[in-house]
Amino acid sequence: MWCAARGYALPALLTHIDAGTAPADVPGLCWWDGQESRANEESRRTVAPADIPSPDYDLWQQAIDASPIAEYVHPKLVVEGARGCWWGEKHHCTFCGLNGSAMTFRAKPGNRLWDEVDRLVRRHRILDIVTVDNIIDMAYFKDFLPLAADSDWDLRMHYEVKSNLTAEQLELLARAGSVHIQPGIESLGNRALDLMDKGVSGSRNIRTLRECENHSLTCSWNYLYGFPGETDQDYASVIDQMPALVHLQPPGGAHRIQLERFSPNFANPALGFPQRRPAEMYRHVYDLPEDQLADLVYLFDTPPAGIGGGTEARLKAAARDWYTGHPASTLVLEQPAGDETLLVHDRRHGWPRRTHRLTGWHAAALRHLEAGRTRSALHRLLTADGNPPTGAELNAWLGEAVALGLLFDDGRSYVSLPTWHVPVRSVERAQAPDGTAGGASGTPDNGEKAAE
Ligand code: SF4
Structure with a gap:
């Protein structure tokens, strides 16, 4: 097999299974050798972008076509351009546990990604494209998005991006067929953004929200709080100004951060979360003692950090008011x-x-x-x-x-704050955050986490 020679674990394992030989040399493999549990040392080597195969969805398409619920399903094509995070390589956002195995950013060349998208669209006759990248490769503004923009496809793409894109970059994203982005906005307050090492300012995030209106980009984000060291004062001005933002796309809600494995907050208890235990929900899933759960799980419960009480309640109420007022605001x-x-x-x-x-x-x-x-x-x-x-x-x-x-x-x-255009707001949402009645909105209720 082509990858086995390069020492990647899964192809090597499949080669052993084919040959009926013992997988003793497969990096990272855990297996039962009779009654004995064995584990090979994990390889820290990442898969080179050129070695990431193109997806083959033929069997999936056959299953969809044969399904009695096919007419109710709106399938999307999932593609992958990049792995890792170029921001996190230098400034790992303190709350983010994504890319636990390898933060190193690696991306397919843009023209190869476009070839994949073009081939999949032709084969499956589906224009909805979901990219799974944690953060867009900035090179794609030169070698991928222009190809998509110049194509004849009326694509409907989803992309996760950093919230420091310029108006021109957001315009290109829209022209290339992006209809939905997930920028890492997380907060509108500079102090909280600094504490989480996000690398953007409140004003820059507002600019992103405003340009999403100008270019009809649906924007998913959540307002995160609970960063160790933040104070009530850090939130006062933003909460006071939230009513002025009601014409921009609102956060899905205001949520306290959780402690995630692999995040700086997890790796370094001195950042403010020294006490942690496996999140309560896992007890309903796994019948294991706490010390074993602590070795397994991704989310941990901690004593709350940062704001609470009246400020937390005011922030949640302001986010809810923003959400409910948005459909009728320009x-x-x-x-x-x-x-x-x-x-x-x-x-x-x-x-x-x-x-x-x-x-x-x-x-x-x-x-x-x-x-x-x-x-x-x-x-x-x-x-x-x-x-x-x-x-x-x-x-x-x-x-x-x-x-x-x-x-x-x-x-x-x-x-x-004023926009030049009013985008079509067509997505109906039955419920606003925290259970209040909602109306039409440009932001789908897809439950996505706001981190890019
Ligand atoms: S939150 Fe987004 S930008 Fe920050 S480290 Fe995680 S993936 Fe990268």
């Missing part, structure tokens, strides 16, 4: 032709129905803040435009624009 920019005036039509749930008119440097400032900038960077740009406000004028306008819900302030930088 905040849309308009620029009349040949005019530098900006109109912002506010139709957000819970806000007065009105249109804001911005002229001169106010309009320029709102446009400059689409990228998200500090106050001083904004002032430099307005000065370069030739019509700078005084420092006091700029401070007053920033405060007013935040109060009107036109800007989000993460404490370091500001980002504008």
Whole structure:
């Protein structure tokens, strides 16, 4: 077999089974040798991307076709471009237990991935593509997504991405046929994002949510809290500003992080979770003593860290209000032709129905803040435009624009909130987080974890 010669475990095992020989040299294999339990040393070597075979779904297709429930099933093609995480290699997010066996990022070349997608679409006549990658290979913006964008396929792709993509990158994702992304947003507060080593800011995450509206990308995410060291104060400003975000796609809910095996929080008890025991649910599945469960399971129960009490309740309530108010909310920019005036039509749930008119440097400032900038960077740009406000004028306008819900302030930088477009919101959801009634929403209720 082609892979056996390279020493990969499963092909080597299959070769032994074929030949009827003892699998004594298969790395990582555990087996019963008569009454004796044996375990070979695990190999730390990863499978080279070029050696990852293309999926063969022919038998699956036959089973689907023969199934009496075929007409009720909407099958999707699952493809894999990359394994590991290029962010986690350098800055492992403290809560993340993904990639326990190997964090090292490795990806198929983009043109090979496209060949696989193209072949599978032609063979199965299915346009829904789910990528299983934990994080998109940034090279795919050059050698995979353009091929998908230039194809004749009306793909509907799902991708997990990092939440620092630019507006142009999100536009390309959408043009390539992505309809659903899972960015690692996790929080809108800088302090919590810093504590989890996420590598993005609150403003950057807001920019991602806003650009998802602009490019009709459904966005799945959860608001995570419970990071050791966070305080009530770290959440106050974000919770106060959440009503202004109601036109952007809401989190599926606000959830306390769990301790995951393989995460930095698990590996280093000094990060804040010294007490841990196997999560309670496992006791209903495995009839084993606790010390054996502790060797087996992925999730652990711990005493709660970070916020609790009133702040936790306020965060959950704000996330729920965001969710329920979202379907009826828009905040849309308009620029009349040949005019530098900006109109912002506010139709957000819970806000007065009105249109804001911005002229001169106010309009320029709102446009400059689409990228998200500090106050001083904004002032430099307005000065370069030739019509700078005084420092006091700029401070007053920033405060007013935040109060009107036109800007989000993460404490370091500001980002504008109005969108240029309103995407079609077509996915019906019967229940909001925490059991309240929900309505139409762009975010499917698929129970996915928010980590990329
Ligand atoms: S949460 Fe996402 S970005 Fe962070 S280490 Fe895990 S896979 Fe990588």
